Amino acid sequence: MKIAVDAMGGDNAPKAIVEGVMLAKKDFPDIEFLLFGKESAIKEYVTDDKNITIIHTDEKIESDDEPVKAIRRKKQSSMVLAAQAVKEKQADALFSAGNTGALLAAGLFVVGRIKQVERPGLMTTMPVFTGGKGAGFDFIDMGANADNKPEHLLTYGILASYYASQVRGVKNPRVGLLNNGTEDTKGSELTKKAFELLKEEPSLNFVGNVEARDLFNGVADVVVTDGFTGNAVLKSIEGTAQAIMSNLKSSILDSGLKGKMGALLLKDSLKELKQKMDYSNHGGAVLFGVKAPVVKTHGSTGPDAVRHTIRQIHTMLEKDVVNNLVAYFDEHQA
Structure with a gap:
């Protein structure tokens, strides 16, 4: 399973995000992490590059950016590129500690909602x-x-x-x-x-x-x-x-x-x-009702909270929650 990580999102990024990923790697060797962000800054905290791929970008969405405008204008930002990877099936889930509104917009407009869920x-x-x-x-x-x-x-x-x-x-x-x-x-x-x-x-x-x-x-x-x-x-x-x-x-x-x-x-x-x-x-907050797990943790989060959130995402992927949810809706709305 692959998780797209907005490594530049949050108050303590990329340090807390990458250190949390390093902790989670020990727990879940079956996860491959795609880290989106400034390569030199991310590498500083990567202690083991097994199952780690860094996708470089200098652009990021700031905490005070207007959410929808940021998603539309900053198409090379770490968050948008991570969401795009999920949309294109290069990753199975999206994780960020960045701008909440922007992540919600990325989940809705890039990853996309499942048809049974209006909101x-x-x-x-x-x-x-x-x-x-x-x-x-x-x-x-x-x-x-x-x-x-x-x-x-x-x-x-x-x-x-x-x-x-x-x-x-x-x-x-x-x-x-x-x-x-x-x-x-x-x-x-x-x-x-x-x-x-x-x-x-x-x-x-x-x-x-x-x-x-x-x-x-x-x-x-x-x-x-x-x-x-x-x-x-x-x-x-x-x-x-x-x-x-x-x-x-x-x-x-x-x-x-x-x-x-x-x-x-x-x-x-x-x-x-x-x-x-x-x-x-x-774990983190889940934008539930979109086509893949999109999970947000607090902007001031530390490595342990990142680790807990990745454990949560692992469980969701392991249980194939989104695809099973679509089937569940089909069954109960027939």
Whole structure:
């Protein structure tokens, strides 16, 4: 299997990206990596060139570039060339830590959506504080679409339920609709109509409306929402987690000797909590509904997060998720 990597995407590129690829190479010797970007900068971090091909380009998409314009005008950028390689079947999947909007545009306009999906959704796996190691829920849409129809939310439920069962191994995943209350009649016109569609879909184990405050308690294995709401919720979660960890650290440092001794005793527990809150351990965000895996990790990502994301892509390719998903849609929409 071959993965096209935008080696110049992200705040710490190409260092973090290439170092993450080097880590993943040890885990997955069956992957061939196509690294797109400035050759001299990439080579600096390549410690083993087996299964590594570098495709040189000096052009890259910046974080502040307007997404669609960047895809259309920067055709020799590392991201566009990587997407083109997937489109032309030279690679099986696309990975980037670069400009999110540009990657979504590359997925839609270069890789292309599968015909059964009108609006692909951006999905990530979030941690929960109940259950064992690796427990989580799949959250879709996180911002690929600012405006949605009820039918799009139904499609997201089918996509994410399929991913949860086939990639994460969740048996009969519970699907919840994010809403401002758990009652069946709650919500906007969008969520009310989406509720009825999800409820009537026989292939889904729909458990009804779920509230944002219950997400981390394992209320559902899949949580569906529109892209505007999903992005707002995700950023609220990220900001809250960062504020808690920052204030906890400040409180410990300002609490004198007694507080620091207590923190030392709790060091392992605090480390475990931090790891549990880090959703990058589950891999990257998937643009689900396009013709090949297109996966995005955070722009400030480090080598370990890159490694986790490549593991996720490996699983998707190993299970032939996209082709099986097309067959799944054909079967359930016949």
